[in-house]
Amino acid sequence: MEFCVSLFLFLASISAIFAQYVQESELVINATLPLAHTDANYICATIDWWPDEKCNYNHCPWGSSSALNLDLSHPILAKAVQAFERLRIRVGGSLQDQVVYNVGDFSGPCHPFIRMKGELFGFSRGCLCMDRWDELNRFFVKTRALVTFGLNALHGRHQLKKGVWGGNWNSSNARDFMKYTISKGYQIDSWEFGNELSGKGIGAMVHAEQYAYDVIELRGVIDSLYQEFQPKPLLVAPGGFFDKQWFAKLLKVSGSEIVDVMTLHMYNLGPGVDPNLVKNILDPHFLSRASITFGDLRQTIQRNGPWASSWIGESGGAYNSGGLHVSDTFVNSFWYLDQLAMAAKYHTEVYCRQSLIGGNYGLLNKTTFVPNPDYYSALLWHRLMGTGVLVVERINAGPHLRSYAHCSKGKAGITLLLINLSNQTEFQLKVHNILNLNLPTTKPNNGSFTHRLKSMFSWVGSKSTDEKLPREEYHLTPQDGNIRSKTMLLNGVPLQLTETGDIPDLKPAMVDVSSPICIAPLTIKFIQFPSFDACGCK
Structure with missing residues (x-):
């Protein structure tokens, strides 16, 4: 009986994995001149x-x-x-x-x-x-x-x-x-x-x-x-x-x-x-x-x-x-x-x-004063998204992927906001700087999406792509995968007040810039690219 239950769970997990669709998409960021400005x-x-x-x-x-x-x-x-x-x-x-x-x-x-x-x-x-x-x-x-x-x-x-x-x-x-x-x-x-x-x-x-x-x-x-x-x-x-x-x-x-x-x-x-x-x-x-x-x-x-x-x-x-x-x-x-x-x-x-x-x-919360998930969304916006609103062109990105970019707040580069409304599609993204789209490219021998993605990251700045130029990711998910949870996770860690009642630190995950950008179903990501060549943000 125990073997049957284990086999059922294993087959169910395999089924869930294959039911999830992966869509390869591209974003082109124009950071030469902001489209608009906020306060x-x-x-x-x-x-x-x-x-x-x-x-x-x-x-x-x-x-x-x-x-x-x-x-x-x-x-x-x-x-x-x-x-x-x-x-x-x-x-x-x-x-x-x-x-x-x-x-x-x-x-x-x-x-x-x-x-x-x-x-x-x-x-x-x-x-x-x-x-x-x-x-x-x-x-x-x-x-x-x-x-x-x-x-x-x-x-x-x-x-x-x-x-x-x-x-x-x-x-x-x-x-x-x-x-x-x-x-x-x-x-x-x-x-x-x-x-x-x-x-x-x-x-x-x-x-x-x-x-x-x-x-x-x-x-x-x-x-x-x-x-x-x-x-x-x-x-x-x-x-x-x-x-x-x-x-x-x-x-x-x-x-x-x-x-x-x-x-x-x-x-x-x-x-x-x-x-x-x-x-x-x-x-x-x-x-x-x-x-x-x-x-x-x-x-x-x-x-x-x-x-x-x-x-x-x-x-x-x-x-x-x-x-x-x-x-x-x-x-x-x-x-x-x-x-x-x-x-x-x-x-x-x-x-x-x-x-x-x-x-x-x-x-x-009206009784406990404990922050609800939208509080942390607002706070992350406030700390990461600068005043300059940038144009994002989308290639092969379905409507369930919402994508926005701003000049980063208080630092060089840009911040990307990704919202995945789909309950079954994971998006894997390549991000381009419009300034570099006219650069000559060599078709890679390896045709895999990951290899092609890694080859595109010369846009990050004028530095050599051999250097490690990390991006900063803030991945927001609901506790236990329940989108009606009142607890939001940041990079897998529940956002909760400290023992002294302070707002918790909102720490990013430092990710190698050449690694794939993925946004899982029904999740949200802020991504900061501190080395992005954004002349319109200076």
Whole structure:
């Protein structure tokens, strides 16, 4: 019996090996001139306003993660933010247009959000007291965060009909809040106007022309209050879903140099309860649809407001708090890293993840503060991918291999990001520098793929190929091969906090540059080539 079981396992393993298809592909990297540039602090994450009573699909995933009640003293939280050196943090979300600031002439009661039927998103108005604002800023200073704060853009307006708001924005409460912020010496990188009020809006909308007049007023407030500051905080708007006509009118009516950054919200995976969520994440054609929106936004800005840059102001993949047991697992990094890379190709300068903590899509667990897999994906991006976005030409590479390249961050050469969405195909790659494609080549006697691959690595730099020029590989896999695991492995080692609660070292595997480049099914790799001749990255 024992022999039969052993024979069965052996035959099963042989079957699995032969079932895995190997595809030989080639990538040509053009590092002579970047296609686009991101901000040096491209990675951003949101601290939202949702209270613990916020529920979706009979599940309440927010806990105490709101800007009003998040435990800012938790040591893991500070260490997780500090690991980025200068993490962008956006304070905002659906309830920001119901937040009032307990400062200046404000005289009402200052209470947190209360569930209230019939109100916007089912919650009452909430209040930010200045003691809490002081606590938040002490945390921002301690962690060296770059702060974007989303202002209430509905203050003073009235509802014309269901979902449609009109009237002028009352800037007095926001002005008093900004005055207080300046008086305390708090550094705000950017002020964002409103949340998801563009187009048809989510819960509420404001017509583009009225919105434009209001951002003109906000520009006046910023310029007046910060007249002795250089640089002044950026004015960011509208923080909503893309509507071509609405976005174009906002830029046209507000005029030159009013809006510094156009922010887009994107949840291209659909609702968090969708049973096809994992299937969609692993579908390259589904993921690529996002490029249409990125391209349309880029075109709209170029035609109507070329002075403005573009950010992804909020994106969590699946909306309504993300997907339970999906958004906080390894599989979500296929979507997240692909989105980061795709957006960068379309001149997106900052990408804000929903959320830093809270919901199913938090980078950190809402209860333990332990990082989820996407946290490590974001941290690796931040540390490895520079601002220069490079063109990658693909030869015989199927759609399930996603390939992106940037100038390396803080060092010479390039960094390649490979994402294998296939569950059965391993890709073996040759990588070429476009500068060397016109070099004469001699057909090798040995026709094997490995031999041909080794013969191609003169692209690495001007040094002799006889020298050992290692590349640095960061291979990401799920624990036990389960793509819905909450534990990510780096080069086979689980990424876990140290005994003192510190973020673990993210060490690469040093690999001989002439060895084959392989990316196994359903895995991710960052690969740094420090000797790659990248004249456009200097």
